[in-house]
Amino acid sequence: MSRGRKPSSYLRSNNWDDIFWNSLSTYIGILNNYFTTNNYEFVAIGDCLKKLSFTIPKGLNSKEIHSSGNHPVISQSKEYIIGFSDRTELLVDKDLPLIVFGDHSKTIKYVEEPFIIGADGVKLVKPIGSFNARFFYYFIFGIITDTKDYGRHFSLLRNGLIAKVEDLELQVKVVEFLDALKSDAFSNKNVFFNASVENEIYELQKNQLKGNDISTELTHQLTLVKKLRQQLLQDAVQGKLIEQNATDEPASKLLKKIKAEKEKLIAEKKLKKEKELPPIKPEEIPFEIPENCVWCRLGEIAYITSGSTPSQTAFAASGIPYLKMYNLRNQKIDFFHKP
DNA sequence: GGTCTCGTGTTAGGCTAATG
DNA sequence: CATTAGCCTAACACGAGACC
Structure with missing residues (x-):
């Protein structure tokens, strides 16, 4: 042996x-x-x-x-x-x-x-x-x-x-x-x-x-x-690695655009109206970020939803991929992973 | 049709008894 | 005393079905 x-x-x-x-x-x-x-x-x-x-x-x-x-x-x-x-x-x-x-x-x-x-x-x-x-x-x-x-x-x-x-x-x-x-x-x-x-x-x-x-x-x-x-x-996340490009659009402006887009989708009934998110308190901020950046809640820039697994008959061999928890791997979506 | 809840099986974490 | 074996429990993932 x-x-x-x-x-x-x-x-x-x-x-x-x-x-x-x-x-x-x-x-x-x-x-x-x-x-x-x-x-x-x-x-x-x-x-x-x-x-x-x-x-x-x-x-x-x-x-x-x-x-x-x-x-x-x-x-x-x-x-x-x-x-x-x-x-x-x-x-x-x-x-x-x-x-x-x-x-x-x-x-x-x-x-x-x-x-x-x-x-x-x-x-x-x-x-x-x-x-x-x-x-x-x-x-x-x-x-x-x-x-x-x-x-x-x-x-x-x-x-x-x-x-x-x-x-x-x-x-x-x-x-x-x-x-x-x-x-x-x-x-x-x-x-x-x-x-x-x-x-x-x-x-x-x-x-x-x-x-x-x-x-x-x-x-x-x-x-x-x-x-x-x-x-x-850590430095990269905090924007310390490179100088801020002065021509970059400030994040606050982008955030406003996202909010407007969400409101439009809600008005068109494509999204459900969500509960107002609480303002970010100073004690919640973990570290300083560059001037052009802004803190926001995930719910402000994303639509968060949940649902259940469809029955087996709902699955098709081709078409739009259906993601399961196990497809989220190493901070990425792996469409092909099977446990 | 979309969302929520619950049951089931599996896996991970951690404690402690047993062992040498 | 360090290592190993075994158990208990929490958490996770999935699927099914109830509910709105």
Whole structure:
């Protein structure tokens, strides 16, 4: 059976293989930079998961897990296998290989052979066909850096981004590189997909072994980049990034136009008359905005309505798309998404 | 026909007991 | 004491049907 991440007790030691697992998320960061630089699109993990062809069996009760048996039991624990069971009816033997994700513990395991699920909190992850499963497995290590103590983490995983590398051969080469890097016999004379990236990771791995704190520094820098990104977004919203163009129409004028348009639609009975919205109090204003901008309530610029789901017979194969809650994804409307 | 409400199944969050 | 297992509950999403 192909083993996933090593148990935590190994992580504190100082050998080549352990450093690999300890630093994998950093390496994935470097690889992601490479994909970003080469204009690869990044997609949400949640959009790349394949629906399993079977109903996931409920996890075994701990009393039913034995020290020997016909089938290995895999839970979200750090140990790859926690025991064995003969409950063949609970065997997960379809859609393999699968990635086992510990919703509580954040463990990530790559499983190729049939197994039985131990306890709850185990999420089975199967990427869609455009992904090599092992490529997907490795890149998941770069995603969950935040922790919610012993809360659930699957939502973080689903919201994480992965490079959409359509070239399956390239995915395999990246996987081969990472697999080879786990061995201290690794030599960077042999190029898998990109000499410079591979060398960067190899050098990092070597430096790690020397007790170098590059990884810590890199993680620190990535955190700073994240903070910078958040600040940029905040500044953009507050209009601090660029000078206001003097020729731009003031927002107050635009707001008046919108109000007039709404009143016209109400007069034409195309919209229902809405309740008067309360004026914005000074204490409601979260931050200062440029002179040309103006605060308003969402209801002033939009028509907010609700309704129920039409019956199945009302749906047509073509025509105006019908949006459901699940079509609203990552602050965008995704007309094609299906849960 | 449009809107509202309720029932049902699923998922996420979090607490705590059990375990080693 | 840290980690893991398991349970409870809130929130979400959807669909059906009642109501105006």
